[in-house]
Amino acid sequence: MSKEENPQVTRRTTRLSASSVLNANESATKIVNLPPLTLRDLVFGEEEPLSFDGLISSLPGRRNQILEILRLLGPVNSPVSPLFVYGGTSTGKTSTILQVFRHLNRPFVYSSCRTCYNSRQLFENILNQLLLHRKSESNGYSSAKKCEKQADFVNLLKEALMGVVDNLKGNAGRSSSSKKTGVSASGSTVYLIFDSLELVRDWDKSSTILPLLFKLHDILKVPDVGVIFISSSSLDTYHSDTGFVDPIPVYVPDYTEEDLRQIFMRNQSNSKLRSSFLDVVLKPFCRVTRRLDELSTALSPLFKKYCEPLDDLGVVPDEDTKRRLFSYLQPHIAPALNEIFRVRSQPSVETGGRDNLKRKSSSKKFGVSDSIDEIDFHMSISAKYLLISAFLASRNPATLDASLSSEKSMDLKEASEQEQFMKGPGTFPLERLLAIFQCITSVAEYSLEEEAAETGLDGSKEPKVPTFKVFVQKIAVLTSFT
């Protein structure tokens, strides 16, 4: 489970859906007024909290972490010190936390530092949730409170928290008597969850915000608040000053192959077929990556491929069919393995024959364009020359410029070129680039002048001057390297 799938808790009400369904038949232009948020929106908003068994089974391989977190959170209304949940990407940190809260049915405020891309967004997002404020057309999509300064944030947060906690306490008294309102939060402690904390390090004022967040629990001095950080990098990577108590770290390890297998086996209509597929595929893929998101993107099209020869997806495969399917799949595995590294982006792999009729000719063309030596996008000749000269300038040492355009000491050139190539591109002054560009163009112009009716680039790059020919060949050799 990658940690990006995060519920935005505030936006979820069970009533909302009912109202939207009602409105669906009305005129298209009408703007739906979303119902106001209530305190109940701070909890997960399910009819019934997730049972413990459900919690464990919903997160394969995370049993230990769940137990640990539950232990740290303690019973209802017990004070809790800040938690720091960390682990690699796509190891289920966020889901674990959220499922735990779903199980506990305690109120929490979730904000991800990915969607809130600066401190103001983060502050206002938290305050909005606490103040049960919803951005809408009527309020001009503005936040409940404008909050940019950290001091303001602390004050406002304190205020809002107090209000919420008081309300929760009042509710707790009442809800015991009136049960029919459905779920209400258990306990009056509000948990603040900060997801993707590692991103904060890249913010403008990260040096002040991070300490603030880490110290938040101490600063607020509200007993009924818990702070949970979720991060993909460990606590050491935050340059923390010593002014605060380190939060309690909870490490979420990578999934094992067995965990992954369990995850991939979930919700499959034909478990036998799936398991035979995973038998074939999972092992080699796990050697490459254990990240669930990468694996699932890679495996999903493969599974489709795997099922292709089958008419009936419900069949229980016997040994024979397994073998047949494997031989069918085998040629596709290796490329898919490479794709994981190079990131799958090839289009219309899974679009298949949907509307390929028209694209067939073009896709053929695309196959060719993969090879480097053919450029199939339009570029004016000057631009090409400029690119070439930039390449030369970045690859060759300046001392080589003169010798390249003359025809002596080829060996030396080759050797130095090799060496330069190994070093990678270097920096160069603009003047040098222009000088080389001038050199190339002047020779090219000269040749063009001779034959005015010359067409494309190929012609113009074949001038009469032999040295330049060598020059161009060099360029060609070098460019084919990259």
Place this chain on the structure above:
Amino acid sequence: MKEAMVAVDEGSDGGRKRTVDWNSGEEKNADRNSHSMVADDGRRRWSPLMKEAMEAGSDGGSVLGLVKVCPPFFSNRRSWLSRFLQATLCSSRSAVGIASNPLFYHSLLLHQSPLSPSSQSPIDSQVVHINYIAKIICQKKNKLASVEKFNSRFRYAQVAGSTNGRSQSSIISVPTRTSTESEAGPSPVAKSSSQSSTRAFRISVGKRRTTALDGTLSSGRFPFFVLHRGSTRQQRIKKSVGRTCRNVKVNLSSSLAASHEAEVVGDQLDENLRMKNFHNAWVKIESTIKDVLHNINADVFNEIDGWVHRSFGAICSSGKPDTNKATCSYPIVTDVTAKQIFTALVVMNNMEFVDDLQTFADLGIHLQSHGCHVANLSSVDFSAKNGIGGCLKSLSRQILKGSIDAADISILASWYMEQENSKRPVVVIVEDMDRCSGPVLSDFILMLRYSQLILCLNSEWVIKIPVLLILGVATTLDAPKSILSSKAVQHLSPFKFFLGSPADRLDAIIEAVLVKPCSGFLLGHKVAAFIRNCFLRQDGTLTSLVRAVKMAIVQHFLMEPLSFIVKGLLDEEVTQSGEPTSLSEAWPKQALDLPSCMRILSEPKTEALLGGASKMKELLNLWSCVVLCLYDAGKNQKTTLLDLYYEALDPKLYNLRHTEYLESQPDSQRPSSTHGLHGQSFRNKGSLIGHTVRQVRDLPPAALFQLLEKWVKQTDGVKEMHEKVKELQLQEKFEDDNLKEPANRSRRQTIRNNGNLDKRTKELNQKAAALISCMARDHMQPIECIPFHEIVCFKNVDKLQAALLGDPRRRIQLDLLEYTLAQEHGDLINLHDWYQSFRSIIFQRPVKERHRSKVSPSPKKRKTTTEPQNITEASVQARFCRAVTELQITGLLRMPSKRRPDYVQRVAFGL
């Protein structure tokens, strides 16, 4: 702003002076002033044309140099502009490049007209002004960015500027100040300071700091001049109508004797006609281009539209969970596509994205009309400087149709929820992905994915925000891989679409605009060569090509006095039957003096005049028909129409043709050997046509059959060729039947027939090749070989080149003097001293030398003798000011500060 300026219109007699109060609300004057360069009697008529020319030739250049300089205003504006441009155009584009482009300034000045009476206060006028400049910049950069965007950027620049504590030009400081004041309540300090700083221009050339406040700037030793100086011939055209026309005729079509003084009255009428013709021609060309592009894109647009709705359906259906809550919290495990964003990669095959801006705008409109919410984002929105906030802001501004204080993806979610009933996909178009900052775009994609998942986790919400991405890819399909982070890429579910390649589009445009005589305007061979070179070598954009054509049209109608009769050519089809009566009239007598007439015409002159138009039309039709036939033949060998067009226009080649070069070549080079050559360059001039003919010879039967069908269609209505093609096609059909027959017969017979068949198809190929070469020889008469072609054909390539490419060297020479003078000073340069030395040097130089440097038109053309002192003083001052700003823009100078208003500071040393 009570600064007064003296406007000296040197074109009018006695240097009429006009005081203009720029900012105190007397806008009528200002307005007139901005027009004053064209205001005198008959000249006004040309002002729109000149404006067109300005716009067309925006890439620098000097021909249309209506130099108008008002020193303090000018320099301030420049300094503001360079800062402004730097702020808006980011690092990727060179602000300096634009700002230093002289024509850009000219057009800026030309566009001052919005300082119109309608705007009440000076503040208003300035706001208008800013908008206008922003608009111009948009035009110049061919960006379709909204003015709003510039405004917002601009405010940013203002804030930055005000914190610098620098003296601000009044243009900069006014709008925000007022807005912030109104918000935050009046603070006396800020107000007074803003007043003082906005009311004064700090740059002056006076000895001491001139008191700009009291409105008597002219009381200094050096009055400020507003100059109007036409640097080239156009200026003269705008002078008195009758006389200029004479001049033009003498100069440009030298055949016209200057003795037609009697027809001065008619000239005015002619000129009106020319103007009208120009508009007609351009409107026609523009609409043709638009149609062509629209047709080319239509298919792809429909395809994309289909894709959008299909994927929208997919999203909706996958958003429908099995109502099982347990599965729903795990959307990814079961359903990969649910967490991916459907992405269309629209491959442009063009490194220059300028042409495709319009395409994407059209695409946006197209999708919008098909029920999508569309936001068009460009690489400017994805700059590293503004970060993710910038693109979210412009996204929400476009989608929510209102400015949002702090943009946030959750806003989008609430908005979509509110729009519950209109279940429509949200399409985000990123125009030029290759130029976007990778990290920002990656963040954006990750965030967008969120917005889907936020709702996805809840079982009851069937619809997530169905965001679809459309990325414009300029280079290859690998581009997203290299730009985006791996995390972002794996969330894309890409599909690809191809826009027509630029070469194809270009061919289509050439076919519609230039080959088919759609507008009564044609290009000569050399001009075609110039345009072709520009496209292949330098710019490579359709936009610039179209601009070049426009420039050519402007020049043509401006220079060719006889172009008023083009109208006759425009009335198409009517003249088909050869009755010249449908032409407005027979062509006037002057036409006989055209060189093409003198050279070629042998028949009685009156007849030539009468039938000239229809004959030309006929010839043109033939020509375009043959060219298109050739194009059809060469199409599958990748012969571009651009090359073919260029070659078909060559008059030399046409003359050569009569010496049977077409005949001899195929024989000298055996077909088999030429086959491998295709795509390669052709050594000999004009061999492209010959080559195409040879290709016809080698065509396989099926292809030949298709080709003939195309030819039949192409030659429809052209009786000379249609018959022959038809005949050939019949033969072909006959052969075809024969071909099919053997298939039914026994095998032996087939084998026997085979040799026979080969022979016969060869024969057919020969015939077809002969036909096309015959067509090319007899009917493909280039425009420049047709009598009277001067009327419709633009040949003056130098003019065009000067207008389009400009002359940067000249500008450098101009500034060099000033620069060397600046070298004599130390760190700080007193403007007054500097100017004095500059002035003295200028005056020392003999008149002859000054004119040689092409700065001003030759002395005879200008009426310098009437008041030499005044004008030179003014022009010298103008030159000085321009050079100063030029130096500032190159980064060598810093403009006067508050503390030392009459000193500039040198920034760079020892260059």
